Amino acid sequence: MAVSFKYWDDCLDPEDMQLMWADPQVSKEWLDAGEGQGQKVHLSRDPDGEAYLTQTEMMAVAVITVHRHFKSQLDPYMIGALAEIASGRRLFVDTYDRKTKETKLGMMQVTTEVAQWLGRELGYKYYDIEEDVNLLYWPFVNVYFGAAYAKWLFSCDEKERTEEFVVRAYKGGKKKATHKSSSPIFQRYLYVKDALLSMRQPESFNELTPDLLANSSSTEGQLICWDSKVSEVDMDAMWSQPDVIKEWTKSGERRGNVRFSHDVKKRPYLSRVEVKTVAEITISRHLSTKGVTPEALAALAEVCSMRFVHGVRSRTGLMGIDYPTAAWLYRDCGHRAYTVSSVDDLYNPFASMYFGAAYLGWLSQYEGRERSHEFIVQAYLGGPENVSLQETGPFWNKFLEALKLYQDPKKEHTGCCIL
Template structure:
């Protein structure tokens, strides 16, 4: 049995403990349980006496690992749901796999051989491949494997493919034997305190289904508050577009693309951006046209986004949570990544992030700095992706607002 599983401090590095104490929900939970900063933190025990992570602790570890090492491109809820069904959040969970003649270990039930392969061949080397019973170590390698699966054979893979492949390997992701695992995963995810509301699928699919197909929202009213819907109907261009399409108050349908993915039209997007800016950011100098353009090139105006299910603005959930918890942007409630698929919520947190970038380090920043930083953060303003993202922004901006001649050709980053 690995030593030191009575206290968190015995299986977590000091910097990770500091990060856990800095997490708002964890700090609140630990203090309520009688723990104190500077003293060792007791690990919770189940009725059998085995150590386990609370759901709050599990969520925090997932968010910290994803934020540090995976550019916030994995969903913490996915990590939490897999840990729930693999180990019941027990770091000492140990399961022998007869076919592999090897045991899986820890919260994410990672094989030692898989962890070693990820380190040596895939360069996921932030942690050593041993000591998988340590929470941060096991979550890191579980997330690394999911990241690898997300682009298996150079194709962008769906959530269903990733989860089913995590269970039995990518070559068996569409096997009927993994369908039960997928359904258990959806159930676990649905039951997370801040998890998504996803239905359990009962019929097998011959090919991986797009991630958005598990959510069959049809109407605006399912994703928008009554107040925001009333405001949308007061927008002349929106009212004209909706009325022409035969929509009526109380049951307005989302537009759908050829893959049946819901999206917002440019008219709708302009209205959302204008409403959010006029309500919450009138003194920040934020342009609705900038927000619309960022949404267009980031998500193609798809309700669930492109790269991850974080909505129109594709603001990483961990970034939105930071804006909500630490910077006080609480005009819209944020309980899970799913909330960011609501058009007004996504636009609000996207605008909040733009506002923060515009005054980064107490300096007035150029549009180019804001746009290029929006892609991966201000520390990645000069990354390989940032330049093309800026050019794409310039190409799309005229769709929402003609660019003044004085700004054309500008390339100064401040």
């Protein structure tokens, strides 16, 4: 292993270095160790001279990464615990797998092949490692791809996975995730995660990190305000709707600086008024001939993402449309009203709604024949190849409950109208 760094400044962008210093616990730890702002900060070394991150540093990196890229999808304490059981938080550890003939790199033990696959196929392009794979040794880069892989594991093989499955698969491989031999991995993980939680409670991060990132050029910074993520044309369309004007005016919003709502964990989300309005604008502007109803789109957003801008768990964005599906709709099906060049593009509520509606329309004619409303919804939420009463039937009931939230109570509804 030829890569090595002596200082944090050698493997961090200046902006990320500022974020680390801005964290009170990190700055206290560094100052207590004799480090000083304006000077290079030494990486910690174990007795054998190997560089590693302290738990305080590791959690700061995990929290910033999750807030920036995976808000409402991943738990930073999960990422911190995975780094602990994967590598002991060591920066430059390499592990060669004789069976796969691949080498796992860094704290999160990410292979070059997996990182490149995540970028090319799943749209994780915030960091470009194609020309310089040694960037994988950088803490924020390594954690970014490790977290992206963990997120993918939550829905691998088109199945909703548990946290235990993800942890055991991450460390021991998917084939061993349900084998008794990997059970100690999860027990070790739970012990480490509890230790991290006792060291620092989530509230301290929730209060600090959004404020730090609000003025940065990061994805999370862009998600503080609608105007930073949505085009002027789409914002003008939102401002033209009476219900939106009433809601935004009441909350003190003004043109050019409309804030997303945030829950107690500081996760950005859309109100139901905003969701339905985005659906109405998207359909009227781009998909009026497809017959998709705004109420159905809004209800799917409710089920898929709980209206969170990032999405929930493995589901990406407001409509839960993943990057490969959106890219396919854009490339092969001619749906090009919005560009989708990376997974970050799907955090635009309008883009996510657009591709979600396009996918819904495509499912209505799946395999060349007209499909029922039940099939369309179950296929959207569980995959068209997995539709069954046992596996995806509950999705239909959840959808019907969500649909009631968006239907006009003054009108009679004799059934469900999707298309």
